Amino acid sequence: MKRSSASLPILTEAPQRAERADAVANRRRILATAEKLFAKRGVANVHMADIAKAARVGQGTLYRHFANKGELCLALLDAQMAEFQDRTLSTLREMSARRERKLEQLLWFLDAVVRFNARHAPLLCAAQREVMVPESPTGAPFQWQRLTVVGLLQGAERDGEIEAGLDLPAIADVLLAPTHPPVFNFLHVASGYTLDRISAAIQQVVRGLGCR
Template sequence: MRSGSLPEHIPGTEADMRDLPVAGRPPAERADAAHNRRRILRAAAELIAEHGVDALSMDEVARTAGVGVGTVYRRFGDRARLVYAVIDDRERDFQAAFLHGPPPLGPGASPPDRLRAFLHALADRTEAQADLLVTAEADPPGARFRDGSYELYHMHVAMLLGRIRPGADAAYLADALLAPLAANLFVHQRRTRGMPLDRIKAGLDALADGLLTS
């Protein structure tokens, strides 16, 4: 999640978006180290999905991954860094999909189709790691808005809105469209109010359609 700082301007071309960094890209590493990294992240993700993030332990991750616990500590340092690495692993795939992947999420579709596809994909991405994202967005308070991933989402949505409605306040409207996908609100809707994921996506469509047709 915590990629490096991104430029503050709103990109207006696809080339601008393609040049933006993908969050959490790991440094070049030996093949055996990369293999161990993938095994550890896969094991951590499975354990979090099964038992929740609060139950995650470095010892259990090592046992599940089939590596020594020292390998886990040397690679990730501590439990908190491992949790963020699990988030980043999924985040890289998501960002690569909307920056470089096939349409309608990636380049090649019309701006309205890309906007709807992005909102749906972000809902799926939030659903997949909701508990982890709640933790990441709350530590420290307001972390969501200082995170490089949010800035990239905002730039992407603002770029699409600028193409759909030239002259509109794309920066403000991008924040408005992303606000319902804050992890704490998403979890409240899904678990407290019992909203199906399809209902949330339909609501996002209604918000987007209001912008596209006004």
């Protein structure tokens, strides 16, 4: 069963017909219904059959639109994630224009990521498998975050803020590791860390990278 998708047409195939109106409407209604049920009962307590029933669609229809609950949760996060991306990249551009140090930008950015993840923890938790598959059909939703961290580290290297020759892509992944949904929730919920404490610890580690 193929997923509905926003992928570009492949050049060797005939042009694809626009999505049917009923499918568009069903998808919208599914998302709206899920959002309402999640708000009312919590993401983990709402099952896919509940959503299908409440949205008045069949299970096959629900799964045709969303491969699994995680994908549905990511779809629910689409707007917030796009807005978060725009806002943070815009802020980083302003910080650059003000000639703020790259490491300061990085510190700000990682703090913003921690707070975004905390605000959306239930959905991110439900979506954790999808989040962690970079080659998934929906693309890795957080790949831009990694690219941003790599870019800032490269800038910091260029500006002499950190030592040259480090493996910056891998370091970026190490720094982002605590923000991954399962680990983040382990730290925040199970281990009882406050957001500030998680963020501060990551910042202490980042500051350690700086040349002194």
